[in-house]
Amino acid sequence: MKNLKKYILSAAVLVAFMSCSSEDDNPVANSVTLEFNNTFGDTPIILGDATSSSATVNTSDAGQVHHFQEVKYVVSNIRLIKADGTEIPYNVNDLDNGATVVNQSNPETLSYVLSDIPVGDYSEIKFGLGVRSDLNTLDQVSFPDFYDNAGANDTQMHWEWGTGYRFTKIEGFYDTDNKELSFHSGSTLEGEEGNYTQGVDAYRDITLTLPTTAVVGNSAPTISIKADFDYLLSGDSYTVTLVSTEDITNNATPSAHTATEMMKFVDNIGGDSNTTSPGMFSIISIEN
Amino acid sequence: MKKIASVLSMIVLIMSCSNDDNYEPTTFENPELDLNIPADFPLLNSSFYDNIPTTYGVELGEKLFTEKRFSIDNSVSCSSCHIQTSAFADHNSLAIGVEGRVGLRNTPPLQNLAFMNFYNWDGSKLQLENQPLVPIITHEEMDSSILEVIGKIENDPEYEDLFEKAYGDEDVTADRIYNSIAQYEYTLISANSKYDRIQRNEGETYTTDEAQGALIFEQKCASCHSTALFTDQSFRNIGFPINPNTEEAGRARVTGDIEDYMSFRVPTLRNIEHTAPYGSFGQFETLRAVLDYFDNGVIASDNLDPILKDNNNRIPLTEEEKTNLIAFLTTLSDNEFLGLEY
Numbered sequence: 001m002k003n004l005k006k007y008i009l010s011a012a013v014l015v016a017f018m019s020c021s022s023e024d025d026n027p028v029a030n031s032v033t034l035e036f037n038n039t040f041g042d043t044p045i046i047l048g049d050a051t052s053s054s055a056t057v058n059t060s061d062a063g064q065v066h067h068f069q070e071v072k073y074v075v076s077n078i079r080l081i082k083a084d085g086t087e088i089p090y091n092v093n094d095l096d097n098g099a100t101v102v103n104q105s106n107p108e109t110l111s112y113v114l115s116d117i118p119v120g121d122y123s124e125i126k127f128g129l130g131v132r133s134d135l136n137t138l139d140q141v142s143f144p145d146f147y148d149n150a151g152a153n154d155t156q157m158h159w160e161w162g163t164g165y166r167f168t169k170i171e172g173f174y175d176t177d178n179k180e181l182s183f184h185s186g187s188t189l190e191g192e193e194g195n196y197t198q199g200v201d202a203y204r205d206i207t208l209t210l211p212t213t214a215v216v217g218n219s220a221p222t223i224s225i226k227a228d229f230d231y232l233l234s235g236d237s238y239t240v241t242l243v244s245t246e247d248i249t250n251n252a253t254p255s256a257h258t259a260t261e262m263m264k265f266v267d268n269i270g271g272d273s274n275t276t277s278p279g280m281f282s283i284i285s286i287e288n
Numbered sequence: 289m290k291k292i293a294s295v296l297s298m299i300v301l302i303m304s305c306s307n308d309d310n311y312e313p314t315t316f317e318n319p320e321l322d323l324n325i326p327a328d329f330p331l332l333n334s335s336f337y338d339n340i341p342t343t344y345g346v347e348l349g350e351k352l353f354t355e356k357r358f359s360i361d362n363s364v365s366c367s368s369c370h371i372q373t374s375a376f377a378d379h380n381s382l383a384i385g386v387e388g389r390v391g392l393r394n395t396p397p398l399q400n401l402a403f404m405n406f407y408n409w410d411g412s413k414l415q416l417e418n419q420p421l422v423p424i425i426t427h428e429e430m431d432s433s434i435l436e437v438i439g440k441i442e443n444d445p446e447y448e449d450l451f452e453k454a455y456g457d458e459d460v461t462a463d464r465i466y467n468s469i470a471q472y473e474y475t476l477i478s479a480n481s482k483y484d485r486i487q488r489n490e491g492e493t494y495t496t497d498e499a500q501g502a503l504i505f506e507q508k509c510a511s512c513h514s515t516a517l518f519t520d521q522s523f524r525n526i527g528f529p530i531n532p533n534t535e536e537a538g539r540a541r542v543t544g545d546i547e548d549y550m551s552f553r554v555p556t557l558r559n560i561e562h563t564a565p566y567g568s569f570g571q572f573e574t575l576r577a578v579l580d581y582f583d584n585g586v587i588a589s590d591n592l593d594p595i596l597k598d599n600n601n602r603i604p605l606t607e608e609e610k611t612n613l614i615a616f617l618t619t620l621s622d623n624e625f626l627g628l629e630y
Contacts, residue, residue, distance in 0.1 A: 138421065140435050141462050151433070160426040161412060188542045190414045197414065200544040258537035263544050 032080065032114045032122075032214065033222040036102045037284060038071055040230045045071060047104055050178040060233035062241040066181060068172035071104035071229065072157060074150070074165055075112065076135070077128035077205070082120045083213065090114050095135055095146035101157055102227075122214040125223060129270040129279070130167030130203040133189050133196070138163045159186035167202050168269065170232065174242050181242060183232070184257045185266050200263055204270025206278045215288045224284040227269075231280035235268025316456045318342045323402075326479040328487070328516045330403050335415035341471040344454035349472025351450060352465060357440040358423075359386050359430035366423065366469070369395045372627045375559035376476060381570025385429040392428070392535050394570040397563050399556065399625065400517055402474040409552045409568050410539045411523060416470035417463075434462045478558050478625035479516075486619070494619065501616025504609050509557075511595060518557040518620065524593040525551040527586025527601060531569040538568070547591050561618045562626060575617060579610045 038045045040058035047069055048055025055067040076099035078090040091098025103109045130136075138158060140147040150157035150165055157166040170183045188199035214221040233240045256262050271277035321341045325332070352358075353366045364386050370376040376398035383391035393409050407413040413422075423429040424437060441447045442460040452458045454468060485492045494502060505513075514520045523539040530536070530550060539548035552568050566572040572581065582603035586596060596602070605613070623629060 138425065140433055144435065147433070158425060161422060163418065163421050163425075188412065188544070190412065190418075190542075198411070199542055257535050258541035258544075260537045260540040260544055260546060260549060 027119060027217060029116045029118050030216050030218070030220045032117045032216060032220065034075075034078075034112045034114065034125075035222055035224045036075075036110050036112070036227060037224060038102075038104050038110075038227045038229060041228060045104060045229060047071065050173050050180075058230055060230075060241075061239045062233065064174050064233065064242060065176060066172055066174035066233065066242075068104075068170055068229070070169060070171035072155065072166075072170070073102050073168040073227070074130055074157060075100055075102055075127050076131050077126075078114060079126040080114070080117060080122045080214075081124035081126065083123045086120070087126075088118055088120075088122075090117070093135065095131065095143040099131065099146050101150055101155055103155060106154075117216050119217045120215075122210065122216065122221075124207065124209050125225075125283075126205065126207045128203055128205055129281075130185070130187070131165045132203055133187055133201060134193055136164040136187055136189075136203070138165065159184070162186050162188050164188075167266075170229070179242075179244060182257065183262075183265050185262050201273065202262065202266045202270075204266065204273065204279060206270065206281050207276060208278055208281060208283050210286055211283055212286045213288075214286045219288045222287040224287070226280075226282045226284045228280045228282070229269070231268050232265055233268070235279065236277055237267035237272050238264045240264060240268070316453065318344045318454055318456075321346055321475065323475060323477065324479075326477070326484070326516065329400070329479070330515055330517060332402050333405055333415065335417060335470075336402050336474055339417055339467050339470055339474075341474050342454065344450060345468050345471040346475055348447075348450040348454045348464075349468035349470070351446070352469050353472055355441065358432060358437050360432045360436070361386055362440075364430055366420075370398050374562050375399050375478070375626060377563045379564060381565050383429065385423075385426070386431050389428040389431075391426075392531070392533055393568050394565065397556070397559065398473055398476050399478045399558055401476060403517055404521065406521055406523075406553055410542050411553050412542050416473055417466045420466045420469045421462075434465070437465070438462065476625075478622040480624045481558065481622040482619040484622070495615065497612045497615035498619050499616075500609075501612035501614070502619075504605075504613050505616050508603055508605070509613070512554045512593075513557050519554040521553060523548060523551040523553055525549065525589060525591050526596060527589065527592050528567050528581070529571045529587070533569075536569075549591055550589070551591070557617060558620050559622055559626060561621045575614050576610060579605055579613060583610070 040056055043056055045068060046054055046056045048067060049069055052067070055069075057065055057067045059065050076095060077092045078098060079092065080088045080090065082088065100112045101109060102112075138147065149155065157169060159166045164186050166184050166186050168183065168185045170181070172181045173179065174181045185202045187202045189196040189201055190199050191197035208225070210223065214223055233242070256265060267273070267279075269280040271279040319342065321343060323341065353370075356362045356365045356368070358365055369378050369380075369383055371378050374397070377395045381394060383393065383395045385391060396409060401407070401416055405414065407416060407419055413419045421434060424432050424434060438460050447460060448458040451460055451464060455464055482492055486494065512520055512522065512524065525538065535541075536550075538550040538552050540546060540551065542548075560575065564574060566575065566578050572578045583605045585600070585602040586592070588601050592601065
């Protein structure tokens, strides 16, 4: 029965594709490209090792200089909202076709093409930073492509002990003596789906209003999104001072791989889960 | 356009037919195991009832438990670290995986898991079925993936036979693997130590030292090491030396709660004689070293367990008390469970 459903579904998808291509003059759908610009403020991030002279250096509100060697994050659960309020979900339950790892060191990953978006005027975009809890199970059987992509040696976005994905992975250096900084986030929820009895949810739902309408039709718009990593240490939720001491109550250790420290950074870049803050994300421009 | 659609739907129909043809529901005999549940043990984990051990499910689970093809280089199985004679733990301070990679923590013993509500040192998992994937994919353990494992074993006639017997067909699926291993682990029940036989009035008696140790245990240990499992399954920071690995935060790793920082689940003491070294990263070589540490005083911290705080951060013990306590603790050894002479 399951297989039967799959066949029907794929047949329907095929039919849908075919019907599109046969009506080029008056398209019913077109693609939308999301372009991710990882910055410190308005300056694009250039990665570098500890002693790099080319890496983009940022100064936090607490006065700590820092730069990054690695910047990666997962974007999933993408939804485009039309001016009339209609929400167009983009493969939101299919990590293979609806989720991606943005990796600053791999330019290809900085653009993500949403194909077959219905014609219309779009005024808002929503997406998840990380993976929604119901899909965050490292289910290789259901989503082998995303699993492999996220788990690749140069990506390392599996969070093994939590059997979920890493939502963000940032490696870098701070202070003038270039001490190591390492920040990983992921969810640790356990229990019945929808009725979790322990753990933290590091997934953040981001809502961005588009400054101008993205028109899908004959045009295939590009939505340029800024991810301002200045927010990591200097966010709306916390001003973080990195301290290399065992006293973890004294702000944040520079190596946050566990839920204790992690959530400060998560709230800074993804917004406090209780508010609608988009954290570090904003829209730069829409090109139709 | 319509034509294409109808052709496609015909293909779909044909495919579904042939699919149905292959599916021959066969009746199969795979009775539930009659587990001997000790009368004084706590309630079973509710997940047990969704995955009740069966004759062939357990046989399959045991075979999978010893399957080295679970690891990337076919060198490590579950039983490489979970060794029966050590109550399904081992004697390394930290777990060792493929290529000699060193893990974060001490391998926990596997016993009476069916009665536990939290698994792992930090309680990161609440049901056994969710645990097997962790070592399979962890870099420092087996460093493989579930599809790789399935690919390696699915055409093995022995497995085809066992999956058929356990589940009615020979499909090797991820869930069947997880469930079978959990079923096997549910059967690892240790309840036949000298302590148990004395509790059951089967004619054995404590030596003088053991009896003295039992009294001290009641006074100084049993508030945490309670119930027939010898753990109340709470998470406590007891001021043990701290794992230098920055990945470690104890229970707080899971909850994000600073109050849980460096708290660990109270470990069971069953078969403790056979599970050295002790502590979350094997800090202590011997039981005596653990007791000496408690006696000398533990590391102070804001969230140190209140019982220790109320006692000047220590559990005072005389040398004689330590000797007697250890004598009592050895009565928790279950040689039948350990596969030793008894």
